[in-house]
Amino acid sequence: MGFFLVNPAWAVEDYMLTVSSSSEYEEGEYSVIEGETITLYEKPVSEVVIHVYFPSGIVKTLTNSTGQFSATSPAPLEIGEHDITVYAKKDNKFTNAEMTYQVIESKAKKIQEPVIKTPKTTDKKIELDPFSKMIQELEKQKNDEVKRETIIKDNHKIDEKRRLAQENLQNDLKEDEKRNEVNSPRNVFYRFIQEVDSSFRGIFWQQFLFTEKISQQAHEAKEEALRDGKSSFEAMKIFQQEAAVTQKEVMDVNKNLSVKYGNSTSDVQNLFDENGKLPRED
Incomplete structure (x- = not known):
């Protein structure tokens, strides 16, 4: 499990936020972010509004009576490195934490290399005829190219979702500052x-x-x-x-x-x- 401790924001003098998650998932799984909010004297803080910015969307929840919360990604994970931002707010005081986890290829979906039966020679040594060698090499190149194109496409999607999530977070922070300015x-x-x-x-x-x-x-x-x-x-x-x-x-x-x-x-x-x-x- 990966464990991350937040750096408190300017307004938070009453509570701290910690978040944790597995450091690695397989493609197609759902990530789960857990955390808690406590005072400096380790007392739980309930009813804290939590926004978790996943690459696939934003999940909103509240801390329970023990100060804990849990959020699951809205969509299955895609291959790549994912940055997650958790944003906590209560009584016009807010803070945030950032964390990263890796998503690897699912073992169940790994492409099996084609098995080519090869003829036996008279001296019982296994050899591939030139045509079989060419077919095997072409299949390998084709599979490698498909993997490269998939990874590039997935990385572009991840980068775009990450950019949108960060943009939404900054917009939310700016809106909060505007709303609270009159009550500073x-x-x-x-x-x-x-x-x-x-x-x-x-x-x-x-x-x-x-x-x-x-x-x-x-x-x-x-x-x-x-x-x-x-x-x-x-x-x-x-x-x-x-x-x-x-x-x-x-x-x-x-x-x-x-x-x-x-x-x-x-x-x-x-x-x-x-x-x-x-x-x-x-």
Whole structure:
């Protein structure tokens, strides 16, 4: 069995996707892709929408209560190398995995070489007369040519189906991005602060930008860890470390913003201790 672990996409911080399949099939069989979705703490994630892009078509399914799913190719397999893409989505968070398997010629369909009876010579040695040799060679060349033409034709079909499957996947991703753009964190928060008093609006927006910057840096650190060969679990730990913010950092940001937007002065802000409290007067 071949086992493949996905590289999480930009939005997936809540679950991971793994997929598996046999690494080799025979022509005419149906391929089966199995997988599961789990959290970083190995808890199953159910109701995840799964799209499996086979060369022969797209299969849609859902993960069950144990986070598992299974999909079978819509049509029998053809000879060649097949690339499969599995696309998972839940709550506007998505990721994908890619895998490859080989399809070989069916043993039951292999062409049998013609058996030609040959005459016996007087000294009991088996020899082929020139005409029989010529017939045997012509049959062999004919069979070889048929095989070559079949393989070329099948490869063209596979390449076209692979191109269409990849094109459909990219179109789906672009449509999802367009639909979700209006509900991105930045746009949602920007609409929210339009209802806030204008004297505080700038502070709220700068606080959001500070948080967004930390998240982007953490995401970049995670992606770099994946490129360096670390596992998804290790990369997520790095994300969490980079995204952590201390109380002092938050207090310093709020202090500077209050002064910058005229809601306080440096003298007033300096009265607060390291815990953000005013000293007690006994």
